[in-house]
Amino acid sequence: MSDKREVWLRGPVPEIPQLLQPVAHALLQAAEEVESAIASFNTIYLWDKPYGMASVGFHLQHLSGVLDRLFTYARGESLSTLQLKALQQEGTAPTPSATATELVTAFHEQVQRALKQLQETDEKRLTEHRAVGRQQLSSTVLGLLFHAAEHTQRHVGQLLVTVKVAGNQQA
Template structure:
């Protein structure tokens, strides 16, 4: 889908079935998915785990944004992370020739799709419900976790763009 001539997602209007209070988070996640797709087109597989100037690799950013979405939505449900989620977290950024760019992009886009389905089924009256994060049980709320998932994705997509740009120049 070529989105380069379209306005940013948030300027395209409300998303059907998404509650009003979750529109900004949904827009940000969709923007992230579009940008990830665009920035990784024709990205060389051999550079997936390269860390320019010791910074995080493209592979790390792709794994991390997917993992953060999964973790934040687990916390929003009031659940603790599973052993599988901890294992995924520990392996974020671990180089593997078997992992491909397209696979990581697809996983992120699927996770964004899952997030949008959750948003569609989230009554606005639960958004202020208190939730905790991590083993330290740090305070948050359902909407706080949803917002963090979206803004954290945006932050890492920006870092991914810089890393892709540097690697394509080199």
């Protein structure tokens, strides 16, 4: 029997530093919610924009992309050319045959990379300065990691609404 409690109520995530447990919980909760939402979604509507809303495909790409970008900044790195190109292409099918399953798998893989980075993050370095974006805006390792968790949760909420609206629009 699977545990139906929210991830944060299931206890600590193994190997994640104590101060970063909320980040790990939020990312794992997001992964579960995405999986559940897409399981019943008619993926023929993956790139449709119901009532002018962003498409389900966009949301799935953005979830992966924003985690990648924010965790890159948390490592103290600049975005690569590939990351900038992916950002520009969010909302566009990566291939004509791209499926929701592929996009969900990409998100799950990004969550796993993020969890690995959390495992390797030294809590003593959480307050170190990090520059964000072309304007080199000021943040910290902790600020970026928590923003990644918060942004992911907020965007999953938007995805859930879009899935519901897309399903109702087609009914």
